[in-house]
Amino acid sequence: MNDNLHQLSCFGCGARISGAEARPDFRCAQCGDLFEVEYAGWNQRRGQNRPNPGALKWLWRERRCSSESLDQSGVWRFRELLPILDNFGNAVTLWEGNTPLYPLKRAAKALGVDQLFAKHQGMNPTGSFKDTGMTAALSVARERGFEWVACASTGNTSAAMAAYAARAGLRSLVLIPEGKIAWGKLSQAMDYGAFTCQLKSDFDGCVRILTQIVKQAPIYLLNSVNPYRLEGQKTPAFEIAEAFDWTVPDHLIVPGGNLANSSALGKGFRELHELGLVARLPRISVIQAEGANPLARSFATSNGERLEPVEAHTRATAIRIGNPASWRKAARIVRDSGGWCLDVTEAEIAIAKAELGAEGLGCEPASAVTLAGLKRLRADGKVASTETVVLVLTGHTLKDADYTIGFHRGTLLTQKEIGARATEIETLRRDAVAVDATPEAVLAALKESAG
Ligand code: F0G
Secondary structure, three states: OEEEOOEEEEOOOEEEEEEOOOOOOOEOOOOOOEEEEEOOOOOOOOOOOOOHHHHHHHHHHHHHOOHHHHHHHOOHHHHHHHOOOOOOOHOOOOOOOOOOOEEEEEHHHHOOOOOOEEEHHHHOOOOOOOOHHHHHHHHHOOOOOOOEEEOOOOOOOHHHHHHHHHOOOOOOEEEEEEEEEEHHHHHHHHHHHOOEEOOOHHHHHHHHHHHHHHHOOOOOOOOOOOOHHHHHHHHHHHHOOOOHHOOOOOOEEEEEOOOOOHHHHHHHHHHHHOOOOOOOEOOOEEEEEEHHHHHHHHHHHHOOOOOOOOOOOOOOOHHHHOOOOOOHHHHHHHHHHHHHHOEEHHHHHHHHHHHHOOOOOOOOOHHHHHHHHHHHHHOOOOOOOOOOOEEOOEHHHHHHHHHHHHHOOOOOOOOOHHHHHHHHHHHHOOOOOOOOOHHHHHHHHHHHHOO
């Protein structure tokens, strides 16, 4: 069986190559830019390779009742739209995807937005959205016969890669910035048997070193410069469109780090539109942390045309990235979709995370930038009350329990960061209290807290 229908097209110069011709660093030999997976004929109105929209919708829904593992995966359920393998039998899956789309009733009311949802990608097998991309790219690595895979990571990519490599029987090499990733994520890489190197550098430094390594050794690079990652990461767009009965929300809000996910979701919606599965496209906005905001700065100064790398600092360690690889792709999707890119402060992130938590939807700090960003957009009049908005929550709350405990104990933020928000923060804090081991003491403590 040959399910493979793709080629790679350079985002910068438009050069087209076959998948097998890609260089180990996935950079274009002509111009050095990144590739995108392209399927011949999809963007033409007619053509023999264009799938039939009605049949696809029916098939994808039917697969929800199937017990085949490929059908149980929320990525491979949509495999007609990611024909990247010679044989789908080579897919490595942990039954990723099929994540919940939760209504956010309290936040919607507080913000005066009619329809607000959270697409919780933290509900994936390793607790982040990276699983959807990893199932795709690691399957390609296996099909092409690699024994080793590698990534530089702020933690979630490495956790996902290590798990999928372990399932496929491949070895994995992880480069992480020492002391700058959350323990939950490091523990996963260890547990899944990765060879983990902590480098005295930041994420951007780890990327530089890994790029040199893959040119010298037969190791398959699984950072998001690998275009197959994005093929998996586009599938939440299909799930969202399906959940809204093949209409699309007005606005999708995504955190921005290395800036691949926003473009992957944008690609997903674009392909649905090209193939006639949806009638329009959502706005896509990207939110960064104030201390790791190269794209937000780029939009402020050049409408996303030029980017100056920054030295990144934020407690939202997942997005502590100063020189994002996929910034051009993200800038295009923000511009083309009519979205915005902005940054939010450490206090705004912490407050938004606690508010989501109070609504029963924990997430990691990097995910909470989406709610913080929506508040800004709403205050600036950029989101109307009648709009349907989806926040993409990218990671599970247990990834970074230290952050959450620090917030509730009141040790997370500095006085300077708290600024005028002290009261807002105090009403959200729920520290654990030490109480004598008697019913009377617990009841007295309860009474005191209520009073
Ligand atoms: N949210 C979380 C939880 C992440 O782990 C990341 C990226 C992002 C958002 C940003 O996504 O890079 O596509 O803009 N984490 C990477 C990692 C860099 O190594 O795990 P992006």
